[in-house]
Amino acid sequence: MTLTEKILARGAGKDSVAPGDVVFAKVDKLMMHDVSGPGVIKVLEEWKKRGTNLKRVWDPDKVWVTEDHFVPAADKISAKNIITLSNWTKRFGIKKHFKYGLGQYGICHTLSHEEALVLPGEVYVGGDSHTNTTGALGAFAAGLGHSDIAYVLHHGQIWFKVPETILFKLHGELPSYVMAKDVILRIIGDIGTEGGNYKCMQFSGEAIDRMSMEERLTLTNMTTEAGAKNGIIEPDSITESYLKERTEVPFQCVLGDEDANYSEIHHYELNQMGPIVARPFSPANTCDVREVQGVEIDKAYIGSCTGAKLEDLRAASRLFKGRKVKVRTEVLPAAQSIYISALHEGLVNIFVDAGCVVGPPTCGACCGAHMGVLGPKEICISTTNRNFPGRMGDIESKTFLASPLVVAASAISGKITDPRDITT
Amino acid sequence: MNQLEGVVHKYYRDNIDTDVIIPGQYLKIHDHKELAKHAMEGIDVEFSKKVSEGDFLLCGRNFGCGSSREHAPIALANSGIKAIIAPSFARIFYRNAVDGGYLLPIEVGEETCRQIENGDRIIVDTLNSKLVNVTQGRKSYDTKPFPALIARIIEAGGLINLDPHQLIDV
Ligand code: SF4
Numbered sequence: 074m075t076l077t078e079k080i081l082a083r084g085a086g087k088d089s090v091a092p093g094d095v096v097f098a099k100v101d102k103l104m105m106h107d108v109s110g111p112g113v114i115k116v117l118e119e120w121k122k123r124g125t126n127l128k129r130v131w132d133p134d135k136v137w138v139t140e141d142h143f144v145p146a147a148d149k150i151s152a153k154n155i156i157t158l159s160n161w162t163k164r165f166g167i168k169k170h171f172k173y174g175l176g177q178y179g180i181c182h183t184l185s186h187e188e189a190l191v192l193p194g195e196v197y198v199g200g201d202s203h204t205n206t207t208g209a210l211g212a213f214a215a216g217l218g219h220s221d222i223a224y225v226l227h228h229g230q231i232w233f234k235v236p237e238t239i240l241f242k243l244h245g246e247l248p249s250y251v252m253a254k255d256v257i258l259r260i261i262g263d264i265g266t267e268g269g270n271y272k273c274m275q276f277s278g279e280a281i282d283r284m285s286m287e288e289r290l291t292l293t294n295m296t297t298e299a300g301a302k303n304g305i306i307e308p309d310s311i312t313e314s315y316l317k318e319r320t321e322v323p324f325q326c327v328l329g330d331e332d333a334n335y336s337e338i339h340h341y342e343l344n345q346m347g348p349i350v351a352r353p354f355s356p357a358n359t360c361d362v363r364e365v366q367g368v369e370i371d372k373a374y375i376g377s378c379t380g381a382k383l384e385d386l387r388a389a390s391r392l393f394k395g396r397k398v399k400v401r402t403e404v405l406p407a408a409q410s411i412y413i414s415a416l417h418e419g420l421v422n423i424f425v426d427a428g429c430v431v432g433p434p435t436c437g438a439c440c441g442a443h444m445g446v447l448g449p450k451e452i453c454i455s456t457t458n459r460n461f462p463g464r465m466g467d468i469e470s471k472t473f474l475a476s477p478l479v480v481a482a483s484a485i486s487g488k489i490t491d492p493r494d495i496t497t
Numbered sequence: 498m499n500q501l502e503g504v505v506h507k508y509y510r511d512n513i514d515t516d517v518i519i520p521g522q523y524l525k526i527h528d529h530k531e532l533a534k535h536a537m538e539g540i541d542v543e544f545s546k547k548v549s550e551g552d553f554l555l556c557g558r559n560f561g562c563g564s565s566r567e568h569a570p571i572a573l574a575n576s577g578i579k580a581i582i583a584p585s586f587a588r589i590f591y592r593n594a595v596d597g598g599y600l601l602p603i604e605v606g607e608e609t610c611r612q613i614e615n616g617d618r619i620i621v622d623t624l625n626s627k628l629v630n631v632t633q634g635r636k637s638y639d640t641k642p643f644p645a646l647i648a649r650i651i652e653a654g655g656l657i658n659l660d661p662h663q664l665i666d667v
Contacts, residue, residue, distance in 0.1 A: 095646050097665050108524045112567055115527045116597070120657050143525055150525045202565040202589055218567035218593035224656050232646060232664060266512055267559045271588050300562055300587055355512065440521040440564075461514045461563060463539050464521070 075238040076305055076329035077273040080213040083327075084196040084230075092237035092336070099230045100135070101195035101212075105222055106181045107140045107151070109200025110158040112219040113226070120223065130165045131229035137169035137190055138162050139181040142436040144173035147443035179408025179434040182206040182378035185214075186290060187408050189320035193308040194327035198225060203378055203458065205301060206294040209286065210316065211308030211326060216297070236302045237336035238273040239264075243280035245344035250492045252388060253288035254380060254456065254476035256341065257295040258349040262359030263339075269301030272336070275329075276306050280343050286315040287382040294379045295458050298356040348491055350454075351474040354462050362479055362491045370473075371451040373398065373484035374465075376405035376432075377439040380456020380477050383411045389481040390420045392495055393427040399487030402429040403445055409434055429484070441465045447472070454483045499624040501579050501601075502631070503551040507615035508540055513556050514563035515590070519572045532568055533575035550577040553621065555613055557583065560602075561590025567597060574599035580621050582628070582640075584610060595647055598655025603628070604641035612638070623651070 074082060074089060082090040084098030105113055117127050130136055138158065143151035155173075162170040169190070171178040177188065181199065184190060185207040191197045193211035198204065200222045207214035217231070225231050241260060247253075261268070274296040281289065289306050296304030306312075308326040316324065348362040375381055375389050386406060404424045406412040412434060415421050424431050437444030439457045447453055447466030453473070455465065460472035473489060482490040517539030519532060526532055537544035554573065560583040561569055570593045573581070580601035581594070594602050603621060605628065613619065613630060620629040626642040629635055643651060646664060653659050 095644070097661050108566070111525075111527050116567075123657070125657055147525070154525055154527075200565065202563065204565075216565040216589055218565050218570075218589055218597065220567060220597035220656060221592060224596070227657075228661050230661050234644075266562055267585065267587075270559065270585070300559065302588055440524070441516070442521045442524065446522075459514075459516070459563065461512075461516045464516045468520075468539060 074330050075273070075275065075333040075335065076211065076307055076327060077213055077238055077303060078235060079327055079329060080194055080196060081233060081235050090235045092235050094235045095232055096235060097230050097232050098196050100198055100225050102191050102197040103136045103222065103225055104181055104185065104199035104204065105138055106142060106201060107144065107155055107158055108142045109219060109222065110138055111154045113200060113222045114157060114161050116219045116223040127227055130167070130226050133166040136167050138167055139171045139184055140173045140178060141180045142440065143442060144435050145433065177409050180378045180436055182294065183382065183407035183411070186210060186286070187319065187410050189316045192316065192322065192324035193312060194325060198222065198231065202297050203294055205296045205304045206290055206378055208303050208305040209289040209293040211306065211312055213303055213305065215303045234271070236271055236273040238275050239269065239337045239339070240335040241274065241276050242278035242338060242340050243276060244278050244340060244342050245280055246283065247280065247343050248346065250478055251346050251348060252476040252478060253284065253291040255346060255349040256343065257292045258351050258356070258359050258474060259346070261295060261299050261357050262349070264299055266298060266355060266357045267300050269296055269299035272301055274299060274301045274304045281306060282309065285384060286311055287384040290382065291379060295356065298458055348476060348479045350479060350489065351460060353460050353471040353473065356459060356474060362475070362489065365473065365489050366491055368489040369452065370400050370454050370483055370488060372447065372453040373400055373402040373480050374438060374453055374455040374457065375477055375480055376403065377436070377457040378407055379458040381405055381407040381411070383414050385456060385477040386411065386415050386420050389477040390423045392478065392481040392485060392492060393429070394423050396427055396485050398428045398484040400484060402484040403432055403438065404429050405432040406434055438465060454480050454489060456480050499622065501551065501621045503553050503579060503619065504549065505553050505555050505613055505615060505617045505619050506548060507555045507613065509555060509557050509610055511557035512559045512562055513540065515561060515566050515569045516563055518561065518569040519566065524566060524568060529571050529575045532572040536572035536576040545576045548577045551579055552577055553580045553582055553619060554578050555582045555610060557610070558585045560586050562587035565589045567593045570594040570597060570599040582610070595650050596656040601651065605638060609638040
C-alpha cells in the first residue's frame with residue numbers, strides 16, 4: 074500500500090484498502106476557519122430544524138479553528154461572523170481557537186504546521202481546499218465542504234474514496250534562483266488543473282530528501298490546483314526535527330510499502346530548471362519567466378499559505394536588501410510566529426526600507442476579499458496559488474503566479490523579471 | 498426524485514471554478530437566498546434573473562474546481578438549479594453538491610454536451626441514467642450511473658440523514 078492507502082486503511086480499521094474502495098475513516102484532526110466555520114454552523118442550524126441537533130462535538134480536543142480570511146474584520150458582516158464563530162467554539166468547548174490579535178494566529182494551513190497541529194499518519198480534514206498543504210508532514214490531509222465537516226463534528230468519521238497515487242520523483246538539486254514554487258507550477262503546467270483530480274499526488278526523490286519542510290509544504294499546497302484529493306510526502310528526519318521543535322506530543326512516522334502501486338510515476342530533473350510563471354487565468358497556464366519578462370505590473374504580492382512562510386520571506390529579502398520597489402508591494406507573513414521571526418531576523422526592516430507595506434497575516438487579498446484587492450485591468454504578480462478570473466479582485470484584473478524570488482525581482486524593476494537579472 | 502424536467506442554461510467551457518460561481522467577496526455571506534443572487538456572477542451577471550426553479554446548468558470539464566466553498570452549490574441550488582450536466586466535476590464540488598443534498602452532478606460525454614443547446618428542455622432520469630431532450634425530438638443520451646454510495650446519499654436527501662453504519666460497505 075502507498076502511504077495514503079495505509080493511513081486510510083488504519084482510519085477505517087481495515088488491514089488493507091485499494092484505490093477505488095469507499096471507506097469510512099475516523100478523523101484525527103478537523104479544522105475550520107472564519108469562512109467555513111460560520112458555513113458549518115449554518116448547516117448545523119439547518120439540520121437542527123430538520124431534527125438532527127448537535128449536542129456535543131465528537132471530540133473537542135481534535136478540532137481547531139482559525140480566523141484568517143476576513144481579518145482584520147473587513148466589514149460588519151465579517152465582524153459578526155467572527156462573533157458567531159467565537160460563541161460557537163466557546164459553547165462546544167473548542168480550546169484551540171486562534172484569534173486575530175491575540176498572540177499566535179495566522180492562515181489555517183500555515184498554523185497546521187507552525188503549531189504542529191497535525192502529525193504524521195493522521196487523517197486530517199479541513200474546511201478549506203488547500204488543506205492538502207499539511208500532507209507534507211506525512212498525514213492524509215484533504216479539504217471538505219461545510220456539510221461534510223458538520224457530519225464529522227457529529228460522527229468523527231466521514232467517507233472517502235481511496236485515491237490512486239501519482240508519484241512525482243524529483244531528482245537533482247534546485248539552482249539557487251529556483252524554488253519549490255517553480256517546481257509545482259511546472260508540474261501543474263504539465264498535468265493540467267484536472268491532472269490530479271480525485272487522486273493523491275505524492276512527492277519523493279533525492280531532491281525531496283534534501284528539501285526543507287517549508288519548501289515541501291509549497292509543493293503539497295498547490296496539489297489542490299491540479300485538483301488532487303491530497304498531496305503527501307513520506308516523513309523523514311527533516312519532518313521529525315521540524316515537528317519536534319514545535320510539539321512535545323509523541324508521534325510515529327508511517328511510510329508506504331516498498332512494493333506499493335503507483336498509477337503513474339513522473340520524473341523531474343531539477344538541475345536545469347529555471348523560474349516558472351503561471352499566466353492569467355489558470356495555474357496551469359505556465360511558461361518560463363523569460364517568456365513574459367518585461368510585462369508591466371501594478372502590484373507585487375508576497376503573502377498566503379503558499380508563499381509567505383519564513384523561507385519565502387527570506388528569499389524575497391535577499392533581493393529587496395538595499396533596493397527600492399517600483400510598484401506597490403505588500404508583504405504579509407502567513408502567521409504571527411513567522412512575522413515575529415521575520416522581525417527578529419531583520420527582514421521586516423529590509424521590506425519596509427525597500428518601500429513595501431508589511432501587513433498582518435490574513436488571506437485578504439489572496440482570495441480577493443479585502444486588504445488590497447485589484448482594480449479593473451490591474452496586473453499583479455503574486456506568490457499565491459490561484460489566478461482564475463477575479464480571484465484577486467476585479468474580474469478584469471490579471472494575476473501572474475510566481476515564486477517569492479520572481480515576485481521580489483519584479484517588484485524591484487516594476488515589470489516581470491527573472492531573478493537572475495537582478496545582480497546580487 | 499428519479500425524473501426531473503427543466504430548461505438547460507449552457508455555459509460550455511472547461512474549468513468553471515468556484516471564484517466564477519461565487520466570487521470571494523461573498524464568502525462572508527451565509528444567507529442562502531442572498532448568495533443565490535450572485536450565482537455565476539463571474540461569467541454572467543444576469544444569471545440569477547435568467548434561471549427558473551427546476552432548471553439545469555450545462556458546462557464543460559472540471560466544473561467547480563478551485564476552493565472548497567459550499568457557497569458554490571448553495572448559490573446555484575438556491576437560484577433554482579436542480580442539476581448540473583458536465584463531462585466531469587472537481588471533487589470537492591461534487592461531494593458538496595451530493596453530501597449537502599443541494600443538487601445533482603450529472604456526468605455525460607463531451608459529445609452530449611455539444612448536442613444539447615442552450616434553452617433545450619431536458620428530462621434528467623437518474624433511475625435509468627439517461628437524459629431525454631424534449632426540444633430535440635426526445636433524443637436520449639446516456640449519463641454515468643452514480644456509484645452505490647452516492648446514489649444512497651442522494652436518495653436520502655443528503656449525508657445528514659444517514660448514520661455511518663448505514664453507509665459502511667454500501
Ligand atoms: S492564503 Fe489564500 S489559498 Fe491560502 S487559505 Fe487563505 S485564501 Fe486560501
